[in-house]
Each structure stands twice: as C-alpha cells, then as structure tokens.
Amino acid sequence: MENTILAAVNIVKYFYDPVKVKVLNGVNFSIHRGDFVSIVGKSGCGKSSLLYVLSTMDTDYEGDVLIDGISMQQKKEPYLAKIRNEKIGFVFQFHYLLNEFTVLKNVMLPGLKLHKYSEKEVEARAYDKLKTLGIADLALKNAARLSGGEKQRVAIARALINDPDIIMGDEPTGNLDKKNSELVFDIFKQLSHELNQTMLIVTHDPDFAAKTNRIIRMEDGKIVNEEKNLVG
C-alpha cells in the first residue's frame, strides 16, 4: 500500500478571456511519497495551469486537489498560504528571488514565516541547504548579483527550507543553458535519491523528463499517456 501525498481529482479549468476555453479537461492522477515525476507536453497544453492549481495558488477550478489526503476545495486563503508554506516547495522558471534580500535571507524567509524553528535554527538550516546545493559561499551576497544557474539553486534551497512534502517546478531549467540545466537536474536527482524527496516537475526538455521515474504526458488539457521509468 503506497502513500499518496498529492492527488488531482477530475480537475477542470476554464479561461474566460478573451473567449471561454477549457484549458484543463478532467485531469486525474496521484503522486506517492518519494516519487520523482515529470509532466511533459506541447507548449500551451495546460501544464503550467495544472501546476498552479495543484500548488493551491489558483483556486478557480472544478474538481479537487488532495494534499496529504486533505481536500483543498473551499479552503480559505490563509489556510492555503499555510499549506504552501508548510508542505509545498516551489521552483519557477524565472528564478524569482527577492532582490531586496541576501541569498541567505531569501532561503530563510519561508522558514521564518513557518515559525517552527527559532531564527538561529532557521539560519543554520538555510546554511545547511545552501551547502547541500554547493552554494554556501554565496550566502551573504545580494540575491540580485547571482548568475541564472546560481539563482535557480538558491530557489531550490528556498523550496527545501521547510522540508516540504512535495517540490513543484515549472520548467525550472527552461531558462538555463545546457551546463546549468544539467547541474540543476543533478540536484533534483540527488534530492530524489538521497533525501527521497517527492518532486513534480513540469518540463518540455525531453532529456530531463527521460531521467525522471515517471512521465505524465499531456495534450489539450488532458493526460494522454503515463510511463514508468526505471532509469532514474
């Protein structure tokens, strides 16, 4: 009996602007703890839209999202914020660090928000995560001064700070060169192997997808095909 951490139950989503479009058309799947899953599909097939629904940021959909068995439908905004803070780590295509803060503070902020550990402990944990990703020496730099690859690694460290149940990524390597893409992918793989971290990554890089445990293929807002991959 496997342990389901995230489940999409018949998710349907429309966009109304400029005309009513069904962008997600009944998506069903579930992810177990420790899974390293990729979602692939043509540009515009609804991958990002799905990910925003799953991440609880988008609440305008039909169907249900279950995180750790709890329905996210009809939940209030502060509750969803808390879920994101505690259970989900997010990595975006464009690195989205807060330029007003140092690298260390960027990583610490979700941890300070969670308020489970003291500030000192959060700082120690943040250093720890940065070390794992090999960028501890950047800790005190201003976030705006990093290269793209470095920023993305900081974003991953930030996603890890609260030991989330699942990490979601929307084309995290989409904006990186070959070398940095590989570096970031290696990090994901390392997280999967060594920490047994659950991850759901949207990508349209077939090489990337090929190295994950499971590939979900989408077309026109629907899952058309799933492959188990034993390579990873």
Place this chain on the structure above:
Amino acid sequence: MNLKLIVNIAQSLLRARWRQTLVAAVGVTFGITMFIALLSFMSGLNDLLDGLVVNRTPHIRLYNDIRPRQYQPVTLWPAYQNSYPVISSLKSGNIRQEIYNSGPIIRALQQNKQVMGVAPTITAQVFFNDGTVDINGVINGINVAAETRLFHFDDYIVAGKASNLNTVPNSIILGKALAEKLVANVGDIVQITTSTGAIFQLKVVGFFQSGLQDFDKAQSYASINTTQKILGKSSLYITDIRVKLYDINQAPALAKSFARIYGVDAEDIQTANSQFETGSFVRSLISYAVGITLLIVAGFGIYNILNMMIYEKMDTIAILKATGFAGRDVKAVFLVIAIAIGLFGGITGLISGFGLSVVINHIPFHTAALPTVKTYPINYNPLFYFIGISFSLITTYLAGWLPARKASKIDPVIIIRGK
C-alpha cells in the same frame, strides 16, 4: 502573525526605495511642522488677545444698576391688586450705585472656596481740566494690591509705579493716551472737576497702557481712599466688587447665585465678552483646517509612494504569497511601511515644528497696543504635539490602507505567469 518578520520585510522594502519614502516622509514632516507651528502661534495670539480683555475683566462683577424700581407703589394698592397698571414716563428712582453692606459681602466672598480673590472698586465720572478744555474721563478707585494680584495691573504700567498710588497722597495713574491729550508727565499735577463741581488737584505717578486705545483715552486710576475723597463719600462707599474665580466656567452660575444672595446685580465674563470666545474659536478652527489640509496632502503623497512601490514590487509580493505568506501578511507589511513613514515624518515634524515655534517666538514684535509683548507669542501646549502625532499616524494609516489592501489581493499566478 509574526510581527518581527513583517517589520523586517517592511524594513527591507523601505531600504530598497529609501529615496521615495524619504520624500513621502518629508511631506508628512512638512505637514506636521506647519500644523504645530501654526497652532502654537495662533493659540499664542489667542491667549494674548484674550488676555487683553480676560486678564483685566473680572469673572463676576457685582454692582447696582441704575433702573426703575421693579415694584411701583401702585402695585401695592389693594384696589388694583388684580389689574395691570400702565405707567407712563417711568423714571429710574434714587437707587444708589453704592453696594450696601459691601464690607460683609467682601468678607463672605473671600471665604468662598470657588473665589480666588475679590477687588472692590469705585468709579467716578470726572472732567480733566486742560486749560480751557474739559476732557471727559473716569477715575477708577482701586485696591492696588488686589488689582495687581488678580488682574495684572502692574503689567500695563508703562511709566512710574503702581504702588505709588498707595504711598503718594492724592495721586493718579493716567491712561497713556489721556496723558498725551493732557500733555502731562509723571510728577505733574492735573486738575479735575467732579460731577458735583468740586475741584481737585492730583499728582500723576504713572501711566498705563492697556492696548485698547479708546480705553486709554478716558481711564485713570487712583486709590480707593482718594476716589472716595473726590466723590465726598465715606470710607464704606464701594460701587463695584470685582471677583475672580478659580474656574472661569463657573462664572455664569455663580453670578446668578451671588445676585440672589447679596441682592445686587451680577454680570459674568461670558455674558460681558462673548465676542472674544467667538474670535478665538474661529482662529483655532482656521489653524486646524489648514493643518489637517496639509496632512491630507501629505497623505496623498504616501498613497502615491505606496502605490508605486506595490507596482514595482509585484514580483516580491507574488513570491511572498507563493512561498506561504497570506494576503493579510502582505497587507501588514505595507501598513507597517505606511505607519513607519508616518511615525518618522511625524516625529521629525514635531521636532521641527517645535523649532519653528521657538524661532517665531524670538521674532521681535513691538506694538504700541501691547506694551508687555516683545516677540510674537507662542503657546507651547503639549496637546498640539499629541494631536499632531496622532493625526500623522491616522493619515498615514488611512493613506496606506488602500494600497496595502490592493497588495494583499494581488494574484501571484498572474504575476508568475506574466514573465
């Protein structure tokens, strides 16, 4: 909500935009500075102008008014008991201006716990003889010590000494304008004629200047004894009892009760000088209106800066929300920013408002009407500072509220997709 974290984030956003926030804060500073300076100055002027009258006006004046007797003989006649008599050409009878039993009344008033002090006076209508011309004037017989203690008589003496009235026999202090008309100097002798035709010679021992020119043209002061002598009256003759209270607001009520108890007429200061309160009120109103207008303008400045900041910090807000900050946290961040601007601008405003008040208070201001005043008056009332800082916090809170709400409603999906 973790306030320390919220404040910390607010601080970092402020630091990243410190130039604009400084401009916004300076707007508040300017508003509060002007508010404080204006109110202190206006209030100082109010006190000064009110003082012109209030300092010298008794809170209650007891006297006997000249008027027809209330009970005419006809009303006592049994045959007319149920009729309304119509009397034509009614004249004021020989009601005396003297207050009967003035001694016991004064002693009773002095025992009264609400009474600060009592000053008996006499007024005598006289002519000052200046060669062939007679100038109409009034001599006020006063108790110098009581007048000085209760009504700041000393402050208005511009030449000579008030206490000379007691030490120099048959002495008089003239209003400055009156002295100029008489071409009299301190030490000169002036001659007066009373309404009964008696002629007296009085030695000028000083001038006073009240600030009210018309008043100074006709008024003069002598001791009670001297005035009684001029009028040919006994040493019990008193026409007015001037009462000062601890609480001026009690005057109307007490005036009524004194009139009843002592069987005299009593006039309270509020009835006698209602127009001065109106003037003070209007001046205060204007300064509050101007001050608040300035603060509202400053409020719009803060509103603009915050809106701009939110526009620029969309990404930051989206990331904060994506990583688990709720809308109310984001709102709190921007409210903290607004209040920080208000607090900083407000406090510097209080300091520079105080500074500006001090500067105004040192600007020379000489006017013939106000002999005791050398510089512009300022009222350093702590209440103005309290109101100032409260207003600055309220304005900035209100100015910050809408932008903060807007920030809290930002949909992170739209921002993150938008790149």
